[in-house]
Amino acid sequence: MLIRIQGGRVVDPTAGRDAVGDVWVENGRIVATSERTPDRTIDATGCVVMAGGVEVHSHIAGGNVVMSRLLLPELYTSEAAPEGHPFAHAGGSAAWIGANYARMGYTVAVEPAMPPANALATQLELADIPLLDRGALTVMGNDDQLLQLLRQREGKAAVRDLVALSVATSRGLGVKCINAGGASAFKDGMLKLSLDEEIPVYGLSTRKIMTALLDAVEEIGVPHPLHVHCNNLGIPGADESFVDTLEAAEGRRIHFAHAQFYAYGVTDPENPATGGFRSAAERITEAMEKHPNATFDVGQVAFGQTVTISLDILRQFAGRKGANPKKWIVTAGDAEGGGVVPFLYKPRGAVSSLQWAIGLELMLLSKEPERTILTTDHPNGGPFTDYPHIIHLLMDKEKRDREIAGLHKVIGERSGLCAIEREYTFSEIAQLTRSGPAKLLGLTDRGHLREGARADVAIYRDDRDRTAMFARAKLVLKDGVTIVEDGEVVAWRSGHTLELNVESDKAMVARSEIYLQDRYGAGLESFSVPDEAFPKADVFEEVACLS
């Protein structure tokens, strides 16, 4: 079917396009302007037309997400469902996640933390998220098999082969390391870990583990750079960890998760632990400008009750003291494990206000929004459903000032946010939420509206109230099919789970089989994610490695 999206303001920064025009769609792809009469014409007059949104870091599936629902069942509310998907109004469910992303015009979402030991459960859950294409990053960096290889100085090839096998077995889209070595160190009694601190038993450091993974990702040709959650998240002086890690990459591609939680400079160098923190957004921005090999997602804070979910058990154990309400879960898992700690971001609280300001500051200081991805690290900084509000704050200085006026005065004292006049343009929003994350994931046919792109398109009514505009898309096409109209889902369909097409080395398969049998009493098969496990066929879609 030939579709013409007519008369909208088409915003595609990858093509330098921001003008009223048409977008043509046929067979699920963007096509060139056609002379033929379209089968369907969508009137986009008065609307903004963008590619579908792409999410790179949102905790939407996996054992710890499940635990968060059980720990804090009151976090989401369920509403009586109208006709449609049976569970889309069940707050926090997989269907609810898919529906709410789709309503905002998002068409891809990636779970950033899939432990290989729990891959099948995570993938089954992801597959139950309707409407979107989705994927997951395979987490490494605390597993004994990898740490043993490194301790024994087995060389880059062995690490590469183990990483490739782990990604292939778990059917991941990329590789992530979370406070590399931190979970192992925590299990052995440590409560804090820095980049070069020795990890007990293994004699390694975060730097050694991370750089080995950086090399492996490059050698395999994973399109998405190593996704790194640094040491010392959320503490005063975390900016040091961020910058040190950035430099440790030595020019290799690296993506930083939720940079806001690291943009905390110490206020009192004499008393770094007790003196509080101030914004280090400028320092982070300068460091990023010097390192074009790096990208980050923000981890913006949104006020209200949430629950933090992380495989960084060392950090989550430390964070238990701030649990609100006073309950928490820490699991010492087969590698990382997980920590689930409820948290309340208080609008009038000094700490929460400053965190909120720092996230915005990071985005507003960035000269390259494509390297600055909008996330809330859902649900850690707040729910992804707050994106429209955050976009509003970025695009509207007056709106920002009004909100700041109601928040704690620490924003003016310890951040540079108040002085920033910048307002994001639609093109910059598209870079922040479309082209940037799509490039980052190596999804070359998404995040833009050029010929050949997948016909994932979001159409928004142009409204000065950007929150309203981006919360309920006027129309969303997924692969050329209308899935949302006037902010409501009109067609429930399944997307695909994106997996990296990576080959496994036979020798590493044999070696891992022996290791796993010894450790788990079960081999690689018990870690596998077979097609037959899924209730529907055609779940996965391959993404090629870089050549």
Added chain:
Amino acid sequence: MAAWVKGGATDADAAVEAAATLLASARTPIVAGLCAELSAVRAAYHLADLIGASVDPVAGPALYAELGPLSRTGAMLTTPAETLGRADAVLIVGNAPWERAIVQEIAESVPTRGRAAGAERTLLSLGGTRNGATRHVAYPAEAGGLAVSVAHLRAYLKGHLSGETAYGDLAKRLSSAQYGVVLYDPEELGELGVEMLQGMVKDLNEVTRFFALSVSDPYQGRALLQLSAWTTGQAPRVGFGRHVPEHDPWRFDSARQIAAGEADAALWLASLPAPRPDWLGTLPSIAIVGEGSPEATGDAAEIVIAVGVPGESAGGSVWNDRRATITYAPASGQATALTAAGVLAAIQDRLVQKKGASC
């Protein structure tokens, strides 16, 4: 493949038709058991939503002994593999865990990873008197039962009680562990006991690393718990009477509902072995059970459909106790044509057709 309607053998299509007719006329049906592969459990939740049923797994009592304390206070947990690989001290609470194979594995191995690697493993028990074959240091339960015993032990650990007592000695042993694990059965220990035990584990982590490992129920509870959470956002016992999942562990306890006369039809799903509920024949009911199981007979329920058994005559994603996660179990023998998920989907399709025809 076998199916029965009112005791008479029939084919699967006729049984599906009868099941759809039965459910279509029910006003407050229940879907129970759910001891099955995940695809079947998933189909059961979808069917329950369609017919406005309540859902209650046979694993409910074991699950809710943990879920209450979990949502009130949280937990510190570990896995079987981490216990075997790292633990230098393991405390077994109660009798029930001794029935599990992991106890023998723990007793026969030593830590090989982490800071306790190479150390002796100390096996301790509290209130476990049944197993005399495995060498361990035993501490008796107090008269008040296991939960009270754990409370007293915690008091010694916190310094609220002191003295040269057995529990004082046990407290010292736990505190001196480098990676300690407490193994327990939540159903045996009870809600209050689990909450106290998790509090004790959290207290221990102020001085060392210590985690809890609860033995899984044998009825797929851990697997369906995950599916339930991602499907409904809630734990398993939910009702769909208002077409929104409402979680209420008391209200949607199937045994209570049936005893109170609240349910007028039931669907029992157990493609894997599970104890047949005594209420199964007392109200109009459908049993979808594993072929070859004792329930695969014409008298088990009004409608009985025998289906493939995951891991034997069907593939399926099931709970792997040793791995403590969901893994895929392929059919070990000839796969049967009829799966539990397929039957449930067929019943759902037939119900949708009936609904359409009645409009």
